[in-house]
Amino acid sequence: MATAKKKQKNRFFKFIKWFWILFFTGICAGGLIFLLASWGVFGPMPEYEYLENPETNLATEFISADGETLGKLYLDDNRTPVDFKDLPKNLVDALVATEDARFYEHAGIDARGFLRALFYLGKKGGASTISQQLARQLFVGVRSRNKVEAITQKIKEWVLATRLERQYTKEEIIAMYFNIYDFGNNADGIRSASRIYFGKEPKELRVEESAMLVGMFKNSSLYNPRPSRNPVGTKNRRNVVLAQMAKYGYIQEQLKDSLQKLPLKLNYNPESHREGLATYFRMYMQRWLNNWVKDNPKPDGTKYNIYQDGLKIYTTIDSRMQQNAEDAVTAHMKKLQAEFFVQNTPERNKTTPFLDLEPFEIDNIMERAMKTSQRWRALKRQGVSENKIRASFKEKTPMTVFDWNSDSYEKDTVMTPLDSIRYYKTFLRTAMMSMEPQTGHVKAWVGGVDYKHFQYDNVIQGSRQAGSTFKPFVYAAAIDQLRLSPCDSLPDTQYCIEPLKHGNMEQWCPKNSDGKYSMKKRTLKNALANSVNTITAQLIDQVGPGSVATIANNMGISREILPVPAIALGVPEVNVYEMVGAYGTFANQGVYVKPVMVTRIEDKNGTVLYEYVPETKDVLSKDVAYAMVDLMKGVTQGGSGTRLRHSYNKNNTVYKEIITGYPYELTNPIAGKTGTTQNQSDGWFMGMVPNLVTGVWVGGEERATHFKSILYGQGASMALPIWGLYMKANYENEELGISKSDFEKPENLSINVDCTKVIEEMKKEEVKDDLEELDF
Incomplete structure (x- = not known):
């Protein structure tokens, strides 16, 4: 009997010994993995200097005399950063409630969340903190489908997340996270997203609008609110965010219920070089800036990139007067053009839209217009023969053309490129x-x-x-x-x-x-x-x-x-x-x-x-x-x-x-x-x-x-x-x-x-x- 008890006691002490051996081995192994990752064994890691100033492409912004954004210049990233103080509380609350409820309690890695994800194999949510997601966006990139690479990426995220937490305040991390994300439809960063989807600055966002944008963090391609994409799915995702906000006490249950019933209420304002306010002015400024950067290099002698360096161009344009000017042009030219069409129907003028010209003169105009068109130049660059290019101008092609009588001022039609040239020449310019x-x-x-x-x-x-x-x-x-x-x-x-x-x-x-x-x-x-x-x-x-x-x-x-x-x-x-x-x-x-x-x-x-x-x-x-x-x-x-x-x-x-x-x-x-x-x-x-x-x-x-x-x-x-x-x-x-x-x-x-x-x-x-x- 005594011998049995002694053996049982020995087994217990052996278990305790191996438990602590494995425990400290695990800690050491974890520490070693972190150390190896920081040394770049699993792939290059950014230097501390880069962590201080992470590089992101920032659009050049044109600002009106009355403080409004007229538009931006960018190639891929339509991004204009905002400070944490410019983010509404409801937006920050929605993010924390949905993506990282213990964000203010951890130092980059949520141990409880990690253990939960490990125990339930991710079925009850992942363990990525906001800091980890930011690290992935800034330095790691898209998650690999290769399991080994995915694990090493995750390790790098952990290391970088802890570094970010030491380098920045919680508020700065949240601001960076909102500024880096691509919300789709050229909405890079929260400011562009707020302006494009709701026509307002971020600080003006309502609770339900903030919830929709935070919901898009899950997958902005899938949860795209535009009517032609996935408005139903986006609304459902928004309602999940609202439920999370209620769960963690950021909003009352009664408010959650009423907000979940609301439609998305988009005010879609696409931001592109061809749309928006003062488009002609902005394109003139693009040419002006290209000349300016040639004579005004950076301190290190390199040229400013007007599409990526985040320049702010303070212009003399008054956005209110600019809007009045564009409205005046539209109102008058629409009616003037209608009268011009009445007076220049084919029955009244067989050479429409030209008057007082001989046939050979009209042919010369059309020939010149054809040879200076983008279509001609593109085909010429491809090495297409002139005869084939001319033939292509006589083939009917589906196209979208300008039309004063359409709500969007354009319509889909089918016509030959040569007819489209003549069609556009019927429009009066201003x-x-x-x-x-x-x-x-x-x-x-x-x-x-x-x-x-x-x-x-x-x-x-x-x-x-x-x-x-x-x-x-x-x-x-x-x-x-x-x-x-x-x-x-x-x-x-x-x-x-x-x-x-x-x-x-x-x-x-x-x-x-x-x-x-x-x-x-x-x-x-x-x-x-x-x-x-x-x-x-x-x-x-x-x-x-x-x-x-x-x-x-x-x-x-x-x-x-x-x-x-x-x-x-x-x-x-x-x-x-x-x-x-x-x-x-x-x-x-x-x-x-x-x-x-x-x-x-x-x-x-x-x-x-x-x-x-x-x-x-x-x-x-x-x-x-x-x-x-x-x-x-x-x-x-x-x-x-x-x-x-x-x-x-x-x-x-x-x-x-x-x-x-x-x-x-x-x-x-x-x-x-x-x-x-x-x-x-x-x-x-x-x-x-x-x-x-x-x-x-x-x-x-x-x-x-x-x-x-x-x-x-x-x-x-x-x-x-x-x-x-x-x-x-x-x-x-x-x-x-x-x-x-x-x-x-x-x-x-x-x-x-x-x-x-x-x-x-x-x-x-x-x-x-x-x-x-x-x-x-």
């Missing part, structure tokens, strides 16, 4: 830019009707004849050099400039737009308001075209202007960018300020890399500039821009059909100038108030694409309505501070701008002449 003249800050930039389908930026890439919007340069030269005033008068009669004078090769006798002459004297103010060509011809004859060209160049028209008399009627080709800058000189008391788009550039750490320095030039005296403003105020008081003032006239079919938003009923002082080129190919309107200058151009891609009549084809019908809609919307938002005051008048003004007495004398003279004719 450009609009708005600038603060005192600072040069560009507030709005619209380069076309839809960037996705019309990528040519007509603000700065396109150049078209200026028409009568060029006349103010002629008047400015006359007032500056001849000391004329808006009240001086000239006769409205046929006027010819002789051959060889001012470089012209033959006699030049311009006619007024209606082909008639009043045979009476007109003040310069009246002549400019009514775009009287005969008087503009007299002025350029007196000052010479060379001086007009010089003034225009000094005011920002960069291209060479041929010094011939015909420039008086707007023959020079200009773009909206240059014209807005030039007109800003008039509004800024004669000082030209080069348009500014960027005020500051910062790197991802907030270091300032660039700050703009204004570029200015004194061009005109204050008196001359004010006299010009007064002249152009006449355009909206009694000239082609007076429809900005009028009330609705139901008998006027043009107003009723295409002047969207009419009546504008603007009562504040406005200076401006309309412009129309030959055959109604281009319509312009340049409009100014004291602190905002805006230019608008409308026309076809080809000059042969235009309205038949001046009724619809003039600048007052094509371009002015966009300006009117834009300004009307701006004035409705008083926070924008758009001036309704009059332009500042210089002290001791030396140029007479009060034409009351002069007009009275002219009327008396006209009555006297009429009486003399009767006596005769």
